[in-house]
Amino acid sequence: GAALEHLPPLEGMNLHAFRWDHALAFGRWLLKDEYPRNITVYLIxxxxxxxxxxxxxxxxxxxxxxxxxxxxxxxxxxxxxxx
Known part of the structure; x- marks a missing residue:
C-alpha cells in the first residue's frame, strides 16, 4: 500500500542493519515489473x-x-x- 511506496534505498545497506522494509526494497529491485502489487508482512x-x-x-x-x-x-x- 501507500506505506510501502517510499522504501529505503539499497545503497549502503548491510546485513547487520537489514530490516523488513529493506527486504521489500530488494524484492522490488530484483523483480522489477514482476513485483507483486499486494504483499502481506508479518512482524514479531x-x-x-x-x-x-x-x-x-x-x-x-x-x-x-x-x-x-x-x-x-x-x-x-x-x-x-x-x-
Missing part, C-alpha cells in the same frame, strides 16, 4: 538481542501463533484453488 518484535540469547517466551509464543495462522490461511487458499 524481538525482546532480547544479546549474543546467544534464546527466544523470549513471548516471542516464541507469537511465532507459534503466527505459524498456526499461516498454515490455516495457506490451507484455505489451497482448498479454494483446488476445490
Amino acid at each position: 518484535e524481538g525482546a532480547c538481542f544479546d549474543l546467544g540469547a534464546p527466544l523470549s517466551d513471548a516471542v516464541a509464543a507469537q511465532m507459534e501463533t503466527l505459524a498456526r495462522h499461516l498454515v490455516r490461511e495457506l490451507s484455505d487458499s489451497y482448498d479454494n484453488i483446488a476445490g
Whole structure:
C-alpha cells in the first residue's frame, strides 16, 4: 500500500542493519515489473538481542501463533484453488 511506496534505498545497506522494509526494497529491485502489487508482512518484535540469547517466551509464543495462522490461511487458499 501507500506505506510501502517510499522504501529505503539499497545503497549502503548491510546485513547487520537489514530490516523488513529493506527486504521489500530488494524484492522490488530484483523483480522489477514482476513485483507483486499486494504483499502481506508479518512482524514479531524481538525482546532480547544479546549474543546467544534464546527466544523470549513471548516471542516464541507469537511465532507459534503466527505459524498456526499461516498454515490455516495457506490451507484455505489451497482448498479454494483446488476445490
